[in-house]
Amino acid sequence: MAESQEASVAGDPAAGKPGPAAAGKPESAARTGLGQGPGRLLVMVYGVFTVAAASRSIYQLIAQYQEAPLAYILSAVSAAVYAFITVSLVRGGEGARKAAFVCCAAELVGVLTVGSWTLADPSAFPDQTVWSDYGMGYLFIPIFLPVTGLMWLRKARRG
Numbered sequence: 001m002a003e004s005q006e007a008s009v010a011g012d013p014a015a016g017k018p019g020p021a022a023a024g025k026p027e028s029a030a031r032t033g034l035g036q037g038p039g040r041l042l043v044m045v046y047g048v049f050t051v052a053a054a055s056r057s058i059y060q061l062i063a064q065y066q067e068a069p070l071a072y073i074l075s076a077v078s079a080a081v082y083a084f085i086t087v088s089l090v091r092g093g094e095g096a097r098k099a100a101f102v103c104c105a106a107e108l109v110g111v112l113t114v115g116s117w118t119l120a121d122p123s124a125f126p127d128q129t130v131w132s133d134y135g136m137g138y139l140f141i142p143i144f145l146p147v148t149g150l151m152w153l154r155k156a157r158r159g
Contacts, residue, residue, distance in 0.1 A: 034152075034156050038152065042149055042152055045141070046145070050079055052130075053078045053079035057075035057078075067127060068127035071127045074130075078129065078130040085104060085149065097157060101150065105146070107145070108147065110131055111135060111143050114129060115132065115135070130142055
């Protein structure tokens with residue numbers, strides 16, 4: 001008897017009975033799938049950039065820190081930003097969307113700042129960061145990625 005009561009409270013998808021989360025709203029409204037549809041491509045690209053930036057910066061921080069500490073720390077920061085955005089897109093929901101939106105905006109500011117700084121004072125960066133020269137070493141994807149992310153997250157708010 002207790003099992004049947006628990007099933008009715010939690011819902012039984014096999015029996016076609018919705019749980020309390022789906023009672024008033026469709027499942028997609030309960031948690032927006034930010035990583036669904038075109039968002040999957042964003043998740044994939046942010047995931048690849050997370051791994052690339054993290055592995056590069058970890059190696060450089062351990063093996064070459066004295067050569068260009070600012071560049072390597074900025075690469076580690078970019079890896080953390082990419083990881084946070086990736087997790088937010090996968091997690092979904094309005095809170096995650098807002099957090100990812102703020103992080104994409106900060107990422108864009110970072111790319112523009114570091115990109116401009118590396119062009120204005122190249123001696124400050126003896127080695128490249130992910131965001132150097134607006135992401136030229138990464139086919140300029142770092143400058144387009146936050147813009148694309150912001151557009152997707154803005155659209156997801158309306159959708």
